[in-house]
């Protein structure tokens with residue numbers, strides 16, 4: 001296995017004091033099978049800092065009440081905390097207005113919302129939706145469903161052997177029937193950082209809006225939705241140190257305004273009679289029913305935590321650990337990377353001899369190492385690379401080079417157990 | 422801490438390296454496919470059944486060491502058993518790996534299949550060990566749609 005070149009995504013930043021960062025995460029003190037936990041499954045979900053855990057507890061202990069409904073003190077407090085979180089998230093992605101930040105259950109729901117409401121209103125038979133060959137299932141299936149319903153066609157940008165989109169094929173796919181493009185900022189299976197800004201500009205030249213699946217983007221680098229000029233940006237709180245069950249759809253106000261609501265219910269209306277209903281303003285039009293209030297407030301705390309560390313510093317630290325992992329693992333004989341993209345973020349995906357990823361996962365688990373093994377909800381990517389499954393190690397702000405060494409040593413244990421490799 | 426050698430016994434590693442009865446079965450009259458959507462393991466089980474007895478059996482597929490070895494050992498332990506016997510063996514195998522009736526007693530009289538008893542300490546791997554068996558049952562039942570471990 002030769003050296004794999006990785007370019008830092010964000011360039012150098014201020015150094016992170018990792019030892020101090022680790023102390024913020026109570027779970028990192030746990031042991032697994034008698035070994036210190038080495039948590040390398042951050043692309044699935046990240047661990048939570050104490051500040052987030054305590055913020056959620058404080059909400060339940062001192063503020064719990066429904067929002068946007070009561071005139072009583074608790075409800076006012078909870079409403080303010082909820083809306084403050086919206087403001088924090090808006091600043092985090094540099095959106096122009098709070099009303100462009102819609103709270104949903106996660107990236108999956110955000111994409112479903114756009115497919116259903118934007119796709120539902122704008123797709124006709126023969127129209128086209130463009131996605132890439134490296135999507136997570138959540139950026140495939142919602143589009144498949146709406147395309148099927150409308151008689152529209154799903155077009156897929158191919159990827160090359162390194163795991164980069166083939167730009168020239170992308171350009172050829174954009175055409176007069178293309179109604180929307182949906183792309184991952186960062187691939188969860190390969191780690192590819194897509195040139196989304198350039199791809200968005202390409203689509204916009206033909207008047208086509210672009211949704212960016214930012215589930216793996218937002219946790220790892222500064223996202224500026226206005227600089228990207230994306231029309232929609234979808235991401236999940238739990239992958240960026242916040243609670244599960246909450247996420248965000250950023251959408252340009254003009255597009256969100258023109259879309260029909262997603263679900264009907266309380267909070268999303270102004271007036272209701274049996275004859276007609278007048279919908280509420282943004283973002284409430286898309287937030288029917290009692291939302292995940294604790295989750296949203298926790299997400300706000302997570303954003304504050306990340307901002308406090310400095311997202312550039314986090315990014316630079318992760319790039320350093322990643323570069324070390326690429327170099328260290330390239331030296332493990334029998335290991336083959338799946339995906340060697342020009343620019344990658346925060347994760348490596350690999351196979352090891354002919355040992356199945358699942359067996360590797362079980363053996364590493366005995367060493368206290370948590371990695372993801374399987375198809376990573378990206379079966380078309382596995383097919384593209386001709387493997388049934390890979391092992392994925394993904395990094396966060398608290399991971400260290402020493403943990404990469406533990407992983408590499410764990411692989412030697414796999415080799416011993418499976419006689420060679 | 423359980424020892425990995427209890428899970429990855431030599432017999433299992435050996436059947437994974439050299440699966441027995443692997444490939445299509447020329448005179449198969451029952452077949453079924455199984456998938457484990459969680460990890461993408463796929464297996465097909467082919468049977469030749471005559472007068473209520475399994476007279477021929479083979480399997481094909483891809484998967485982890487546990488699922489391949491389990492399929493391989495299963496094919497060896499099925500030949501010349503009656504269909505009812507085969508079903509009964511599945512029940513016993515399932516009880517053993519899922520530890521339904523407590524650890525220890527279930528592997529008695531299981532022969533080579535007892536090598537899979539260690540799986541009960543790894544709940545996430547029970548489906549790997551039983552995929553081929555679920556598929557077998559579908560083949561015996563004459564179901565031709567793919568079975569899933571989910």
Ligand SMILES: Cc1ncc(COP(=O)(O)O)c(C=O)c1O
Nearest residue numbers: 106107108136138188215216236
């Ligand atoms: C690239 C990508 N998109 C979307 C999702 C879906 O996120 P969630 O399950 O939080 O809705 C994930 C999660 O694994 C992902 O990695």
